[in-house]
Amino acid sequence: MQQDPDARIVNNCFAIVFTPSRRRNRFPENCVDVVTSAEEAMDRADAASNTYAAQVVGPSRSSEGVRLYYLEQWLDRG
Template sequence: MARIGLDPEGKVVSECFALIYAPRRVRDRFPENCVTVVDSEAAALSGADPAKNLYPARVIGPSRSSEGFRLYYLVCWLGAEV
Protein backbone atom coordinates (compact mmCIF):
# COMPACT_ATOMS: atom_id res chain seq x y z
CA MET A 1 0.00 0.00 0.00
CA ALA A 2 1.36 3.39 -0.95
CA ARG A 3 2.14 5.86 1.81
CA ILE A 4 1.14 8.91 -0.20
CA GLY A 5 -2.21 9.74 -1.69
CA LEU A 6 -2.95 11.03 -5.14
CA ASP A 7 -4.55 14.43 -5.60
CA PRO A 8 -6.78 14.12 -8.68
CA GLU A 9 -6.27 17.84 -9.39
CA GLY A 10 -2.50 17.80 -8.96
CA LYS A 11 0.17 16.73 -11.41
CA VAL A 12 3.09 16.40 -8.98
CA VAL A 13 3.02 12.60 -8.63
CA SER A 14 1.19 10.03 -10.68
CA GLU A 15 0.52 6.32 -10.83
CA CYS A 16 2.45 4.53 -13.56
CA PHE A 17 3.89 1.20 -14.65
CA ALA A 18 7.55 0.51 -14.07
CA LEU A 19 10.37 -1.98 -13.93
CA ILE A 20 12.02 -2.06 -10.52
CA TYR A 21 15.48 -3.34 -9.71
CA ALA A 22 14.93 -5.13 -6.40
CA PRO A 23 17.28 -7.85 -5.13
CA ARG A 24 14.69 -8.52 -2.40
CA ARG A 25 11.07 -7.52 -2.84
CA VAL A 26 10.33 -6.64 0.77
CA ARG A 27 10.31 -2.84 0.48
CA ASP A 28 7.42 -0.61 -0.46
CA ARG A 29 9.42 2.41 -1.65
CA PHE A 30 12.32 2.64 -4.07
CA PRO A 31 14.82 5.35 -5.00
CA GLU A 32 14.55 6.81 -8.48
CA ASN A 33 17.73 5.08 -9.70
CA CYS A 34 16.08 1.65 -9.15
CA VAL A 35 12.93 2.49 -11.14
CA THR A 36 12.42 2.64 -14.90
CA VAL A 37 9.02 4.04 -15.85
CA VAL A 38 7.45 2.36 -18.90
CA ASP A 39 4.44 3.18 -21.08
CA SER A 40 2.15 0.28 -20.25
CA GLU A 41 1.53 -2.81 -18.16
CA ALA A 42 2.46 -4.94 -21.17
CA ALA A 43 5.81 -3.15 -21.48
CA ALA A 44 6.50 -3.70 -17.78
CA LEU A 45 5.63 -7.39 -18.01
CA SER A 46 7.69 -7.95 -21.15
CA GLY A 47 10.71 -6.12 -19.71
CA ALA A 48 10.81 -8.18 -16.53
CA ASP A 49 13.94 -10.26 -15.92
CA PRO A 50 13.96 -12.05 -12.54
CA ALA A 51 17.51 -13.32 -13.23
CA LYS A 52 18.61 -9.66 -13.14
CA ASN A 53 16.29 -8.76 -10.22
CA LEU A 54 14.14 -6.63 -12.54
CA TYR A 55 10.42 -6.88 -11.70
CA PRO A 56 7.26 -5.27 -13.15
CA ALA A 57 5.16 -3.11 -10.87
CA ARG A 58 2.63 -0.32 -10.58
CA VAL A 59 4.04 2.63 -8.63
CA ILE A 60 3.23 6.16 -7.48
CA GLY A 61 5.82 8.88 -7.83
CA PRO A 62 8.21 10.40 -7.94
CA SER A 63 7.88 12.05 -4.57
CA ARG A 64 10.60 13.93 -2.72
CA SER A 65 11.59 12.38 0.62
CA SER A 66 12.54 14.37 3.70
CA GLU A 67 16.19 13.56 2.90
CA GLY A 68 15.83 15.04 -0.59
CA PHE A 69 15.70 11.78 -2.55
CA ARG A 70 13.10 11.16 -5.24
CA LEU A 71 11.15 8.01 -4.37
CA TYR A 72 8.58 5.77 -6.00
CA TYR A 73 6.03 3.97 -3.81
CA LEU A 74 4.89 0.46 -4.69
CA VAL A 75 1.19 0.03 -5.43
CA CYS A 76 1.49 -3.62 -6.44
CA TRP A 77 3.78 -6.10 -8.16
CA LEU A 78 2.57 -7.27 -11.59
CA GLY A 79 2.54 -10.77 -13.01
CA ALA A 80 2.16 -14.21 -11.53
CA GLU A 81 5.51 -14.37 -9.71
CA VAL A 82 5.11 -12.18 -6.62
Protein backbone atom coordinates (compact mmCIF):
# COMPACT_ATOMS: atom_id res chain seq x y z
CA MET A 1 0.00 0.00 0.00
CA GLN A 2 1.40 3.38 -1.00
CA GLN A 3 1.23 6.18 1.57
CA ASP A 4 -0.01 9.66 0.80
CA PRO A 5 2.89 12.05 1.59
CA ASP A 6 0.35 14.65 2.76
CA ALA A 7 -1.21 12.24 5.26
CA ARG A 8 1.67 12.51 7.73
CA ILE A 9 1.35 14.49 10.92
CA VAL A 10 2.01 18.20 10.53
CA ASN A 11 5.08 19.63 12.24
CA ASN A 12 5.61 22.53 14.56
CA CYS A 13 8.71 24.28 13.24
CA PHE A 14 10.63 27.53 12.91
CA ALA A 15 10.60 29.34 9.59
CA ILE A 16 11.20 32.45 7.58
CA VAL A 17 7.89 33.67 6.16
CA PHE A 18 7.69 35.93 3.11
CA THR A 19 4.65 38.16 3.48
CA PRO A 20 3.94 41.83 2.79
CA SER A 21 1.83 42.00 5.97
CA ARG A 22 1.99 40.22 9.32
CA ARG A 23 -1.82 40.34 9.59
CA ARG A 24 -2.33 36.91 8.00
CA ASN A 25 -2.21 33.65 9.95
CA ARG A 26 -1.78 31.11 7.15
CA PHE A 27 0.73 30.98 4.34
CA PRO A 28 1.17 28.89 1.19
CA GLU A 29 4.12 26.52 1.23
CA ASN A 30 6.05 28.56 -1.35
CA CYS A 31 6.16 31.54 1.08
CA VAL A 32 7.67 29.52 3.94
CA ASP A 33 11.31 28.48 4.37
CA VAL A 34 11.66 26.02 7.27
CA VAL A 35 14.86 26.45 9.31
CA THR A 36 16.49 24.50 12.13
CA SER A 37 16.06 26.95 15.02
CA ALA A 38 14.39 30.11 16.27
CA GLU A 39 17.81 31.76 16.36
CA GLU A 40 18.40 30.99 12.67
CA ALA A 41 14.96 32.30 11.77
CA MET A 42 15.55 35.56 13.63
CA ASP A 43 19.04 35.95 12.12
CA ARG A 44 17.67 35.57 8.58
CA ALA A 45 14.56 37.73 9.01
CA ASP A 46 14.59 41.07 7.19
CA ALA A 47 11.52 43.30 7.42
CA ALA A 48 12.83 45.43 4.52
CA SER A 49 12.53 42.32 2.34
CA ASN A 50 9.17 41.27 3.85
CA THR A 51 10.68 38.19 5.48
CA TYR A 52 9.82 37.49 9.11
CA ALA A 53 10.80 34.88 11.68
CA ALA A 54 7.95 32.71 12.88
CA GLN A 55 6.95 29.50 14.57
CA VAL A 56 4.53 27.69 12.27
CA VAL A 57 2.59 24.43 12.02
CA GLY A 58 2.38 22.52 8.77
CA PRO A 59 2.27 21.83 6.03
CA SER A 60 -1.31 20.68 5.75
CA ARG A 61 -3.48 20.47 2.66
CA SER A 62 -6.29 23.02 2.48
CA SER A 63 -9.72 22.33 1.03
CA GLU A 64 -8.49 24.05 -2.15
CA GLY A 65 -5.63 21.55 -2.44
CA VAL A 66 -2.90 24.04 -1.46
CA ARG A 67 -0.30 23.08 1.16
CA LEU A 68 -0.40 25.66 3.97
CA TYR A 69 1.54 26.58 7.08
CA TYR A 70 -0.35 28.12 10.01
CA LEU A 71 1.18 30.78 12.24
CA GLU A 72 1.77 29.86 15.87
CA GLN A 73 3.65 33.06 16.72
CA TRP A 74 5.92 35.70 15.25
CA LEU A 75 9.46 35.61 16.64
CA ASP A 76 11.03 38.94 17.49
CA ARG A 77 14.21 39.80 19.34
CA GLY A 78 13.87 41.69 22.57
